[in-house]
Amino acid sequence: MTTAMTTAAGTAAPAKPATMAQALRRALRDAMADDPAVHVLGEDVGTLGGVFRITDGLAAEFGDDRCTDTPLAEAGILGAAVGMAMYGLRPVVEMQFDAFAYPAFEQLFSHVARMRNRTRGAMPLPITVRVPYGGGIGGVEHHSDSSEAYYMATPGLQVVTPATVDDAYGLLRAAIASDDPVVFLEPKRLYWSKADWSPDAPAAVAPLGRAAVRRRGSSATLITYGPSVPVCLEAAEAATAEGWDLEVVDLRSLVPFDDETVCASVRRTGRAVVVHEATGFGGPGGEIAARVTERCFHHLEAPVLRVTGFDIPYPPPMLERHHLPGVDRVLDAVARLQWEAAN
Numbered sequence: 657m658t659t660a661m662t663t664a665a666g667t668a669a670p671a672k673p674a675t676m677a678q679a680l681r682r683a684l685r686d687a688m689a690d691d692p693a694v695h696v697l698g699e700d701v702g703t704l705g706g707v708f709r710i711t712d713g714l715a716a717e718f719g720d721d722r723c724t725d726t727p728l729a730e731a732g733i734l735g736a737a738v739g740m741a742m743y744g745l746r747p748v749v750e751m752q753f754d755a756f757a758y759p760a761f762e763q764l765f766s767h768v769a770r771m772r773n774r775t776r777g778a779m780p781l782p783i784t785v786r787v788p789y790g791g792g793i794g795g796v797e798h799h800s801d802s803s804e805a806y807y808m809a810t811p812g813l814q815v816v817t818p819a820t821v822d823d824a825y826g827l828l829r830a831a832i833a834s835d836d837p838v839v840f841l842e843p844k845r846l847y848w849s850k851a852d853w854s855p856d857a858p859a860a861v862a863p864l865g866r867a868a869v870r871r872r873g874s875s876a877t878l879i880t881y882g883p884s885v886p887v888c889l890e891a892a893e894a895a896t897a898e899g900w901d902l903e904v905v906d907l908r909s910l911v912p913f914d915d916e917t918v919c920a921s922v923r924r925t926g927r928a929v930v931v932h933e934a935t936g937f938g939g940p941g942g943e944i945a946a947r948v949t950e951r952c953f954h955h956l957e958a959p960v961l962r963v964t965g966f967d968i969p970y971p972p973p974m975l976e977r978h979h980l981p982g983v984d985r986v987l988d989a990v991a992r993l994q995w996e997a998a999n
Contacts, residue, residue, distance in 0.1 A: 674853040676824040676846050680710050682855045683828035684748065688718050694832060695740060697724040698733060698750030698786075707752055708788060708847055730760035734785070738767050741781040748832060754789040755798035761806070768837045769812030780835040784828070789817075790883045790933050791965075791980055792845030794973040800844075801970055802934035807839045808910050808943065815910040816864055817841035819885035821851040823868075823908060826861040834864065843883035865912035869921065873903035876927035876993055879918060879944055881907040884931045884981060891986040900990060910940060918944075919951045926957040927993045931981050936964035958994035 688694045696711055702725040705712030714723040726733045730751060737747035751757040757764075764785070771781045791800035807815045814836060818824040824842075831838035870885060871892050878888040885906045892902035905921050907914065922928045928948055930941035941962035948960050963981045971979050 671852040671854040671857075673850045674821055674855065675848050675850050676818070676821050676842075677708060677710055677848065678855070679821045679824040679853060679858075680828055680842065681712060681714075682858070683825045683832075684711060684714060685717070687746075687748075687829060687832045688714065688722060691746065692722075693744065694746045694748060695722050695724065696748045696750070697726050697736065699726055699728055699752050701725060701750050706750060708844070710786075710842075710847075711750065730756055730758075731763050734760040734763040734768065734783075737783050737785075738763060738771070738781060741783050742771075742779060746782045746784075746832060748784045748786060751785060751787045753795070753799045754787055754801040754803055757785070757787055757803070764807075764813070764837075764839075765810055769810045771812075772836065773812060781837050782832075782835050783837045784831045784834075784840055785837065786828075786840045786842060788842045788844045788847075790841075790843045790845060791970060791976050792883060794976070795844070795970075796972060797970045799970075800976065802932065802965065804841055804910055804932075805934055805939050807841075808940060812837065813911060814838040814864055815841065816908060817843065817882040817910065818908065819843065819846065819870075819882055819906050821849070821853045822859045823862075825853075825858045827864070827908065829861045830864050833861075838864070841882060845883050846886070849886070862908075865909045865914060867908055867914035867917040868906045869903065869917065870906045871902070871904040873901040874925060875900040875902055876929065876990055877903045877905055877918075877921045877925045878929050878931055878986065878990075879905050879907065879921075879948070880931040881910065883933060887981060887983060888931055888986060891983045891990075894983055895987060895990060898987070898991075902990065913944075913947065915947060915951060918948065922948050922952045923955040926955055928952075928956075928960045929963060929986065929989045929993070930960065931963045931986055933965045933980055935967045936962055937967045939964055958992075961989045961992060963989045 945960040
């Protein structure tokens with residue numbers, strides 16, 4: 657699917673530090689170059705290049721009829737995308753901040769998610785809805801929400817979220833290529849995370865619905881995604897001082913859910929902790945813990961635990977460090993995994 661470009665000498669440019677924002681921008685650019693049906697629309701995506709500059713340069717390269725500034729009206733933006741997709745285009749919608757998407761829920765739930773089923777498969781809607789989400793940047797309420805549970809609970813939607821520069825490019829390309837709607841959750845605090853990456857030779861695009869083991873371990877499994885992946889990796893390194901060898905599974909895709917990779921890990925380690933920024937009550941961790949328990953019950957040495965955001969509206973910036981799951985809270989949960997039972 658990806659057209660790997662080369663330099664004038666015929667060889668790909670060497671990998672060098674790149675940010676997740678750069679990888680996302682390149683994914684949009686390559687998708688628009690490869691397929692004239694791909695259109696980008698949203699508030700400030702054109703002249704400004706988006707508040708996070710993810711669409712910077714697209715209007716200049718492809719014209720404002722393919723990278724289009726819209727009014728401040730999220731329901732209208734997504735409604736327009738529905739019509740565009742029905743017409744044969746592949747719209748990519750930017751919801752400027754996570755909670756800005758709430759006015760568009762009616763379009764998403766009533767039309768986008770249901771159209772293929774409603775038409776008995778005759779009319780898929782290849783719409784990608786990009787949603788910058790999560791905290792850690794000093795934002796306030798409506799700018800730092802983690803709303804993934806709403807999308808996960810809506811049949812007909814695919815829900816994915818990258819945690820690495822490679823995945824930012826690959827998963828966004830796969831989302832745009834999908835014939836079904838995808839909610840693409842972009843962790844804001846990882847926009848400026850860096851990794852060695854070559855825009856001229858990006859890694860192969862992985863299919864949606866596959867998790868990745870980011871760190872091998874044998875003591876317990878940390879199941880996480882998006883902005884909590886670096887936190888869990890840091891916790892896993894810190895846990896070695898306590899004698900725990902933690903495995904870290906990055907879900908990458910919340911819907912479809914990769915039971916195979918998750919359960920293989922938990923059956924091997926016998927213990928699991930789910931970590932995410934969304935609230936705990938009714939949050940993704942409840943569904944994940946239930947799935948793991950149903951499928952791995954006889955392999956579990958302890959109940960599946962959760963480390964989540966608190967069950968409150970997103971707090972002011974001065975308090976968000978207490979609200980977001982950090983290394984200490986993850987390690988506290990690991991310490992409660994009934995280790996004495998194994999001795």
